[in-house]
Amino acid sequence: MAEVTLHATPHATPAAHAEGHQHPIKLYLVVWGWLFVLSTCSYLVDYFNLQGYLRWSLIVLFMMLKAGLIVAVFMHMAWERLALAYAILLPPLVLLVFVGIMVFESDYTLLSRIIFFKTGA
Amino acid sequence: MTETVLTNIEKRRTTTVGWQGIVADWSSDQRAFKNVSWGKAMMWIFLLSDTFIFGCFLLSYMTARMSTTVPWPNPSEVFALTIAGQHIPLILIAIMTFVLISSSGTMAMAVNFGYRHDRRKTAILMLVTAAFGATFVGMQAFEWTKLIMEGVRPWENPWGAEQFGSCFFMITGFHGTHVTIGVIFLIIIARKVWRGDFETGRRGFFTSRKGNYEIVEITGLYWHFVDLVWVFIFAFFYLW
Numbered sequence: 211m212a213e214v215t216l217h218a219t220p221h222a223t224p225a226a227h228a229e230g231h232q233h234p235i236k237l238y239l240v241v242w243g244w245l246f247v248l249s250t251c252s253y254l255v256d257y258f259n260l261q262g263y264l265r266w267s268l269i270v271l272f273m274m275l276k277a278g279l280i281v282a283v284f285m286h287m288a289w290e291r292l293a294l295a296y297a298i299l300l301p302p303l304v305l306l307v308f309v310g311i312m313v314f315e316s317d318y319t320l321l322s323r324i325i326f327f328k329t330g331a
Numbered sequence: 332m333t334e335t336v337l338t339n340i341e342k343r344r345t346t347t348v349g350w351q352g353i354v355a356d357w358s359s360d361q362r363a364f365k366n367v368s369w370g371k372a373m374m375w376i377f378l379l380s381d382t383f384i385f386g387c388f389l390l391s392y393m394t395a396r397m398s399t400t401v402p403w404p405n406p407s408e409v410f411a412l413t414i415a416g417q418h419i420p421l422i423l424i425a426i427m428t429f430v431l432i433s434s435s436g437t438m439a440m441a442v443n444f445g446y447r448h449d450r451r452k453t454a455i456l457m458l459v460t461a462a463f464g465a466t467f468v469g470m471q472a473f474e475w476t477k478l479i480m481e482g483v484r485p486w487e488n489p490w491g492a493e494q495f496g497s498c499f500f501m502i503t504g505f506h507g508t509h510v511t512i513g514v515i516f517l518i519i520i521a522r523k524v525w526r527g528d529f530e531t532g533r534r535g536f537f538t539s540r541k542g543n544y545e546i547v548e549i550t551g552l553y554w555h556f557v558d559l560v561w562v563f564i565f566a567f568f569y570l571w
Binding site: 232233235238239241242245246249252253255256257259265266269270272273276277280281283284285286290291292293294296297298301302305308309312313315316317319320323324327328 | 348349350352353356357363364365366367372375376378379382383386390393394397398399400407420421425428429432433435436438439440443446447548551552555556558559562563565566569570571
């Protein structure tokens, strides 16, 4: 998507460029509508009390779709040059490494607590 | 002669797309972000740093929740409300989510009208956004009051693991502070738009670039980010 729209940027006239992005209001209303639908979906996951892998995968799916819509359309990232998009969007991925480290850490803490608190008491 | 050659190189760089475009932009002279002003670039970089702050909060919450031997309180029950005799799980948080999403929608439209130099619509939409934001903070204050009355403290709560309180107050408190700052900033910029400061180039903060409404987009970036963070808090803290 970014590829396609980026082609248009250099050919735009300087005046239009200075004016920034000119998208029809309808685009924002459609995204707004989708965000409502997705939020309702994630609320319904809790309302119908879905559990297990189905719950986690649905929550994360709706979360990523909402985040993607907000960043791409509302924050105009879809129309930025890739040099900016990658500079901003790639660094947060290292948080996933951090998540991995902390999962190991908390498993170890939990194990120690189970062993020492339960038998030591 | 040299001038023309340089211009051609510059032109070729800004028209390259894909990976070659990234390499060309980053290895070029003076600035890596070719068609982005310093204000917008710095807001994005600030938001990136803020991402790491909220990332660390959510990570510490994950670590606390995964490593405790005591059961975690069920958010679905903790945040349930009884409305008109109906017990509805998580309803307050759902309403807060819709309020914040609506504020993002009005903000996106304000940015659009700003670039069209429609001062009246821009200012009104920004004030509507600020009103939604203030509503959100108000509902959060109600939620905090309710939980504190029920005995939730950063060190204890009636339902389970003690860390629940500290995680809750830390994460939602920091997010609420961001929303509050956003509301203040929105009102300041909306006032400047309404008064026409950007048309006349009136002296003051953010108004020096005459006829340029980019500050509305930069404020919008901050506001959408606040909404973005809420998407993750909603998923990880309230629904997990």
